[in-house]
Amino acid sequence: MSVHLFGIRHHGPGCARSLGEALAALAPDCILVEGPPEADALARYAGRADLVPPVALLLYAPADPQRAVFYPFAEFSPEWQALRYASAHGVDLRFCDLPQTHRFGLRAAREESNEVADDIHADPLRWLARAAGYGDTETWWDHLVEQRGDSLDLFAAITEMMTALRTEAGTMADDVEAKREAWMRTTIRQAVKEGRERIAVVCGAWHVPALAVLPSAKSDADLLKGLAKEKVAATWVPWTHGRLTVASGYGAGVTAPGWYRHLWRHRERAGLHWLTEVAALLRRHDLDASSAHVIEATRLADALAALRGRPRAGLDELMEAVRAVLCYDSDAPLRLIRRELLIDEALGSVPDYVPAVPLAQDVAAQQKRLRMPVRADATELNLDLRQPAHLEKSVLLHRLSLLGVPWGRQQSVRGRTGTFHEPWQLAWEPEFAVDLIAASRWGATLESAATALAADRAAQAQLLPELTRLMETILLADLRAAVAPLMARIQEVGTLTPDLGLLLAALPSLVNVLRYGSARNVDTGALGSVVDGLVLRACIALPYGLRGVADDAAAGLLGQIIAADQAVRLLQDDAHAAAWFDALEAGATSDLSHPLLAGRASRILTEQGRWDAERAARQLALRCSPAVPPLVTAHWLEGFLQGSGALLAHSDALWQIVNGWLLAQPEHVFTELLPLLRRTVATFSAPERRELGERAAQAGGTTASVTPAQAVDPARALRVLPILHTLFGTRPIQETVHDA
Incomplete structure (x- = not known):
């Protein structure tokens, strides 16, 4: 019986390559x-073959799915290579970390105590990196490690290094880490007890001495x-290279997953291949x-590595050479290289037969049927709702958004008119x-999930605008079973709403519902009576709702x-408009x-032809008369x-x-009014x-006055x-001011 410890970095291609050779030999x-x-x-x-990395193990509490943790794997992750080796050779493989069934409880206790790991245990390798001049x-x-060519000797060197580092660091104060290592040792004892002859343990390098x-x-x-x-x-869930740059699961994160892939x-000759890809990009x-x-x-990167005493050019040397030779010291191409090559955003795939909750399976089936591939990078999708397939895609996106899964974000329409066009930007996040x-x-x-959620929101909503916005949402999501109960709820709340602001805020959403009805082939005729009632109540409340209102309100x-x-x-309804x-x-x-508010009402009446210019001028003259306070x-x-x-x-x-x-305002009054006038x-x-x-500069802007008999002072006018x-x-404009 023998136990072989392989200390690795969780996403390290050198460790993955060496581990593969070590497992083949053992x-x-x-x-x-x-x-x-x-x-x-x-x-x-x-x-x-159809479980394609990057992917992640998702563990969650069914009673509270938001309490979840991811364990990501890339093709260059040593653990992934161990999984592939075990599957290919029929070897028994087990995970040996402390189960999440216990760690969820420990994490909650740790968050309540605000416990923070000390510097050396948060990043134990930082000391060694600084000592080596990095x-x-x-x-x-x-x-x-990652660029080394050896394999079997690598793990012995890592064990020696970590033993020295842990000896220097002393006893670990983190109670969770101590329990994790105790569970790993217990799992090793269990494998030995079962009579296993050659046990390979693949774990983070820090844990090897323990x-x-x-x-x-x-x-x-x-x-x-x-x-x-x-x-x-x-x-299993799809993961992305971008998410590999974030610490997750067992605390791993790399800055350049594209470079590691x-x-x-x-x-062989990784630097030359990299620079060739940069040039092609x-x-x-x-x-x-x-x-x-x-x-x-290539020559410059090798020279930089030699000057720094490094065996070969690494990413730092290659990027410096790229900046100097290929980018002409410009940041714009470098940003492109970082996005496309250093990160190399990719989204893994998980086959349908992998166990998942029924809702996720239903969403995946619809994505496949509608030919909407799931991608990590942002893609544009322009929908024409007159086409049945496009309408189904729109419904899918709106239903997901209602459930809190914003796979698609609706964009503003540019260069197109009508209600039939919907531009979207799609970007899938693993957290979805x-x-x-x-x-x-x-x-x-x-x-069914979107309908049930909409019904629950309708029952909980107490304000009319919430309900009318929800009506617009369920129409866009084509949740027909939720329309009738929601309309009844709107009718109930609307009759009990005396507040003018709430009545007015409810109208735009309901009108949008009526507008979308034809585009989405949904019968919204019954909603017309609700709109009629709200417009009538708003018109009755409007003249009185403008009175006694504070400035902020x-x-x-x-x-x-x-x-x-x-x-x-x-609405294009003559009775409503009148x-x-x-x-x-x-x-x-x-x-x-x-x-x-009176000023805006006058403006609307003038713009819509309800008042002619003469009527508007009379109203303006009344408001600008000396009897009215200037601030009003x-x-x-x-x-x-x-x-x-x-x-x-x-x-x-x-x-x-x-x-x-x-011009008629005294200087101190004009100064007081200036901020308000400037805002306008x-x-x-x-x-x-x-x-x-x-126009104001012509003749000093003194073409008229509120009081025609009043003499105009040219010197005073010039000060304005x-x-x-x-x-x-x-x-x-240099002009001579003439007396009136």
Whole structure:
């Protein structure tokens, strides 16, 4: 009987290559791999050709799927090579780490105590890297281990190094790590007890000294006594190279997984192959890269390695040579190289027969049927909802989004009109597997789960806008079974909603529902009565809802009025439009309305032709009269003019009234109003500000006054010009001011 310890880095191509040769030479009859024992039954799938790394073991608590942990594997991971060897040679393989059924409980206790590992145990190799003259552990380990050509002697050297380091570091204070190593030793004893002759143990290099000499079984049993248990489930999920750069599972993370995969695939002359790939990448993007560049970069990288006393050029030397020779010291090509080659984003694949929750299987089946491949990098998808296949893809994406799985993010429509076009950006994240498991409590299929979740949200929602937004969502997701109960809930809450803001906020979503009905072939006729009732209540409440409103509340209500106005006009219903404009007119002409909101109501009535220019000018003149406090007038002007200076630029009557009112203000009042006026003018477009500025500069802007009989003081008018130039962003025009 013999136990052979192979200390490795979890994602190291040199370790993986050496481990493969060591296993071939040893021919073990039992392999123990650092990993969760709950996944022992899943290890056999590693030998299947359609389980393509990078993949990860996902372990989660079925009672709370968000409590989950990943154990990722790449093709250059030593553990993956051990799994493949065991499958190919029929060798018994077990995971020997502390089970997650216990670690979930230990992790919760550790988080509650805010325990943090000390520096040396957080990164024990940092000391050795600094002593060897390297700035970081990654570069040091890469040169020392991953690029080495030997194999069998490597593990003896790692054992010696780690023994010395752990002796210097002293006793480990981390209770979880101590329990992990106790469980590993217990697993080794069990394999020995079973009569295994050649036991291979593949574990993180740091753990090797703790497993080399076994203490008494009783001491380890005492350490593991009383561990809490929690039910845990496991499955395989796709992973990405990008996620390999993040510490996960057993705390491993590498900065350049694409480079490590390159080292795994090109053992001989890896540097030359790398520079050739760099040149090919630059050429694909129409950047200058020739064979002469590759030769020169190879020479420079070798020279840098020799100057630094390193046996061969590593990634640092190669990237420095690339920057100097191929990138002309520019960062733009380097960013491309880092993204495409250093990370080399790739998404693994997991076959359908691997055990998974029914919801995840249903989603995978729909993705396959609709020919929507799962990819880690962002891809564009433009859907035309008039095509049945495209409509099904849209429904799938909206249902996933409702369940909290944002595989697709809807983009704004550019250059296209109508409601039939939906542009999406798709990017799959490995964590979506956890989200699907968490969502499986709502149902076994995507449709049933989304419907159940929508029904629950409808029952919990207390505000009308929440319900109307949910109605829009379930229509986009084609959850027809949820429409009728949700409409009943909207009707119930709507009749009990007296708040004007809530009524107005509910309208845009419902109008969108009616708009999408034709595109999605959904009967929304019954929703028309709900919309009719809400519009009627909003019109009744509007004139009174504008009264007695504080400034902050008025600012919020302003946006709701603008959105509701667009929604009412989108309905294209003459009766609704007439009632809406009547309500706006009642609010616009009332002295009790907040001036900001009264100004916006006047603006809508003018833009929509309900008021002609003369009526608008009369209302403006009333608001700008000396009897009205200047601050009230400024608020009214903000509501009337915000977002568009065209009303002033194209109407002499409105311009003369506003300009005259400004000129009539005393200096101290104008200074007080300036921030509010500037905020209003800032919403104008640059051409509008320029046109108004030029108009203000002509004849001092004194073409009219609120009081025609009042004499104009040219010197006083000139003092206003610098402030107007600041407001409108124009340059002064040298002109002579004439008396009126």
